Amino acid sequence: MPKTVLVIDDDRDIREVAKASLELVGGFMVIVAGSGTHGVAVAQEAKPDAIILDLMMPDMDGRQTLSQLRLLPETKSIPVIMLTAKVQANKQELVSEGAAGLLVKPFDPMQLPNQVCVILGWSVSREDVGRNGSAKG
Amino acid sequence: MVDAELPRPCDGNHTPSDQHRRKLIIILMAGKIRVWIIAASVVGLATLAAVSWLSFRNTEELIAANQRLAQAHKLIEDLTDLHLLLDDAESSCRGYALSGKIDYLKPYEAALAQLDVTAQVLRHDLAADSYRLSQFQELEPLVQARLGVMKDLVQARQTGGFDAAVQTLQSDRGKRLTDEIRQKISAMQTEERNDLLDRERESRERARTTILAVGLTCLLGIALLLAASIVIYRLNRRSEKDHVALQNAERIQRTILNSAAYSMISTDAVGLIQLVNAAAEKWLQYTGAELLGKNIMILHDARELHSRGEQLTRAMGMLVTGDYQALVTKARYGVADEFECTYVRKDGTRFPVLLAVTALGGRDNDLAGYLMIAADLSERHAVRKMKDEFVSVVSHELRTPLTSIKGALGLLAGGATGVLPPKAGEMANIAHSNAERLSRLVEDILDLQRIESGRITMDKRLCDVADLIKESAESVRLLAEQEGVTIVSSSCQAPVKADRERMVQAFVNLLGNAVKFSPRGGRIEFGAECRAGSVLFRVKDEGRGIPPEKLETIFERFVQVDASDAREKGGTGLGLAICRSIVEQHGGRVWAESEGGRGSTFYVQLPLAEPSMATELNA
Numbered sequence: 001m002p003k004t005v006l007v008i009d010d011d012r013d014i015r016e017v018a019k020a021s022l023e024l025v026g027g028f029m030v031i032v033a034g035s036g037t038h039g040v041a042v043a044q045e046a047k048p049d050a051i052i053l054d055l056m057m058p059d060m061d062g063r064q065t066l067s068q069l070r071l072l073p074e075t076k077s078i079p080v081i082m083l084t085a086k087v088q089a090n091k092q093e094l095v096s097e098g099a100a101g102l103l104v105k106p107f108d109p110m111q112l113p114n115q116v117c118v119i120l121g122w123s124v125s126r127e128d129v130g131r132n133g134s135a136k137g
Numbered sequence: 138m139v140d141a142e143l144p145r146p147c148d149g150n151h152t153p154s155d156q157h158r159r160k161l162i163i164i165l166m167a168g169k170i171r172v173w174i175i176a177a178s179v180v181g182l183a184t185l186a187a188v189s190w191l192s193f194r195n196t197e198e199l200i201a202a203n204q205r206l207a208q209a210h211k212l213i214e215d216l217t218d219l220h221l222l223l224d225d226a227e228s229s230c231r232g233y234a235l236s237g238k239i240d241y242l243k244p245y246e247a248a249l250a251q252l253d254v255t256a257q258v259l260r261h262d263l264a265a266d267s268y269r270l271s272q273f274q275e276l277e278p279l280v281q282a283r284l285g286v287m288k289d290l291v292q293a294r295q296t297g298g299f300d301a302a303v304q305t306l307q308s309d310r311g312k313r314l315t316d317e318i319r320q321k322i323s324a325m326q327t328e329e330r331n332d333l334l335d336r337e338r339e340s341r342e343r344a345r346t347t348i349l350a351v352g353l354t355c356l357l358g359i360a361l362l363l364a365a366s367i368v369i370y371r372l373n374r375r376s377e378k379d380h381v382a383l384q385n386a387e388r389i390q391r392t393i394l395n396s397a398a399y400s401m402i403s404t405d406a407v408g409l410i411q412l413v414n415a416a417a418e419k420w421l422q423y424t425g426a427e428l429l430g431k432n433i434m435i436l437h438d439a440r441e442l443h444s445r446g447e448q449l450t451r452a453m454g455m456l457v458t459g460d461y462q463a464l465v466t467k468a469r470y471g472v473a474d475e476f477e478c479t480y481v482r483k484d485g486t487r488f489p490v491l492l493a494v495t496a497l498g499g500r501d502n503d504l505a506g507y508l509m510i511a512a513d514l515s516e517r518h519a520v521r522k523m524k525d526e527f528v529s530v531v532s533h534e535l536r537t538p539l540t541s542i543k544g545a546l547g548l549l550a551g552g553a554t555g556v557l558p559p560k561a562g563e564m565a566n567i568a569h570s571n572a573e574r575l576s577r578l579v580e581d582i583l584d585l586q587r588i589e590s591g592r593i594t595m596d597k598r599l600c601d602v603a604d605l606i607k608e609s610a611e612s613v614r615l616l617a618e619q620e621g622v623t624i625v626s627s628s629c630q631a632p633v634k635a636d637r638e639r640m641v642q643a644f645v646n647l648l649g650n651a652v653k654f655s656p657r658g659g660r661i662e663f664g665a666e667c668r669a670g671s672v673l674f675r676v677k678d679e680g681r682g683i684p685p686e687k688l689e690t691i692f693e694r695f696v697q698v699d700a701s702d703a704r705e706k707g708g709t710g711l712g713l714a715i716c717r718s719i720v721e722q723h724g725g726r727v728w729a730e731s732e733g734g735r736g737s738t739f740y741v742q743l744p745l746a747e748p749s750m751a752t753e754l755n756a
Contacts (some may be wrong), residue, residue, distance in 0.1 A: 011537055017544030085536060106540035106576050109547040133242040 012089030028114025036060030385564035408461035581711035609644035629667035654680030
């Protein structure tokens with residue numbers, strides 16, 4: 001059973017590229033949300049294995065979304081990787097706020113699944129990070 | 138920017154050498170005039186002395202001559218008197234001899250007494266004149282003899298009566314003596330009169346000479362006075378001209394000073410304000426009078442000066458206090474000093490300025506004070522801020538679509554979406570690599586702009602030099618392997634206070650360049666050398682080197698050794714600029730050295746952490 005990853009980003013194109021990368025290269029199952037509010041709701045319902053959360057979003061930004069996710073019982077244990085432009089935020093601060101790690105935009109779609117696995121400590125082999133491979137829990 | 142000379146009153150467009158030449162001429166002319174004045178004074182005084190002496194002598198001789206004239210007149214008169222007295226005495230004797238009346242003898246007796254007195258007076262008067270005295274002494278026996286003849290006549294009349302008297306009278310001895318006396322007196326008087334005439338002529342001669350000398354002296358005096366007046370008039374004219382020129386020069390200087398779009402303030406050697414121009418008054422909202430004599434510190438931010446003092450203390454290796462010394466110390470040591478700082482207006486508001494400080498030399502080359510010329514940077518800062526914001530907004534707006542483009546192309550080129558036909562795959566690769574390049578460029582622009590604008594504060598913590606070397610070398614290991622280049626690192630152990638991530642970024646930029654420009658199989662030396670107070674990092678490659686004229690400019694934005702490098706080596710032209718910004722934010726310095734064609738060496742010098750902090754690191 002492939003891992004499910006929720007991508008929350010207000011930019012539709014980035015969402016789609018991330019989705020394609022994680023699905024096609026990483027072999028994950030990907031669900032997406034276009035805002036923090038929507039993302040929290042989807043996370044509560046679908047309970048994904050991991051969440052990739054954009055930091056800069058209108059209305060409810062990544063930080064607020066992260067704190068909501070950490071508060072809700074259904075989502076508080078789901079690892080969240082923050083997606084951010086370079087040096088936009090302090091990694092230490094975000095980790096202390098409950099993030100599992102940091103992914104820097106612009107990302108390399110061929111490397112993104114690998115990076116996710118490294119951050120989350122998911123086992124990944126070179127063969128896994130292929131078009132038809134899948135990460136193992 | 139400013140010459141080390143005080144804006145002293147200058148005369149128009151004269152160059153220093155012109156001024157020097159003019160000064161020299163003035164000195165020479167002044168010297169010439171002085172010589173003339175002294176010469177004229179000496180000649181005038183000598184002439185006056187000579188004429189005075191001559192006049193004195195002439196006057197003295199005139200007086201003496203007059204005395205002699207008076208004496209001569211008196212001698213003539215006395216001789217005449219003597220002659221008359223003798224005649225009187227003779228007449229009286231004859232009267233008595235003929236009449237026998239005793240009354241007739243009265244004039245004789247009176248003449249005898251008077252003759253005695255006259256003879257005494259004459260002897261006395263002629264005592265100093267031996268010649269005349271001897272003449273008078275020749276006359277005196279004749280007179281006595283004549284008186285003896287008269288006495289014989291009187292006695293003959295008294296004793297022998299009328300006949301005896303007639304007999305005595307008939308002897309011609311009396312007549313002979315009388316003739317002799319007359320001749321003698323006449324000769325003496327004639328001689329005296331001749332002498333008188335000579336002396337009168339001589340006196341007139343002397344009087345004429347004196348008049349001439351005095352006249353000439355008067356003329357000379359008038360001439361000298363005239364010459365002196367002309368000289369004084371000319372000197373006055375020149376002095377007036379100089380005064381006017383000086384006033385004009387001062388006016389020009391003041392106009393320049395007040396029309397300059399710079400604040401100009403001069404202080405004395407201890408920082409008290411001596412001069413303020415119009416721009417300074419306007420910008421700082423003080424009147425000149427309010428600022429004169431005040432300490433320059435009132436126009437500065439005390440905290441800023443304090444931190445500059447600390448910075449200079451470190452850089453110059455000597456104590457620079459955080460007061461006005463922080464402004465002037467470099468200038469005092471003859472170092473051209475231009476730096477950004479803050480001016481504080483009277484109402485407490487602030488504005489940024491670029492301040493140039495120059496030491497002013499005094500008359501004997503001692504320190505007279507300082508000149509501080511400031512340019513208002515408010516507008517420049519506002520423009521810079523606008524530019525930064527513009528760059529930031531544009532870059533952010535570029536970045537978002539770029540992320541998608543790069544991602545999508547990456548998936549296409551990487552084959553994640555399926556195998557593409559060869560030509561399409563090639564095109565996708567080109568598009569992807571250029572999207573990556575564009576993305577790096579946007580990131581670098583943003584990075585540089587953020588570092589330079591100070592929007593990124595360096596998170597400086599204690600790091601070990603060896604760790605920085607290790608981490609930086611590790612970051613480029615993969616790239617080096619791909620390019621077939623070996624990185625040989627060595628290090629010393631010492632603490633520096635640095636933003637670890639940023640310093641590693643700086644070294645990675647240098648190492649990345651070294652890898653890119655090294656030949657396959659090349660070797661890069663990456664090391665650090667710990668010195669007193671600083672550590673010197675070194676990245677040495679065996680690449681093609683950097684031409685001397687580019688050694689400085691390669692640290693500027695978008696400057697590369699070869700215009701094709703950006704294309705061929707995939708650089709953005711911003712790596713070294715970012716590196717320099719990061720190093721400078723750490724109080725360090727970066728530079729390059731290269732011997733054409735024999736590789737290049739990049740140096741980074743960073744200050745070592747203070748010993749107290751180093752123990753913290755070791756703990």
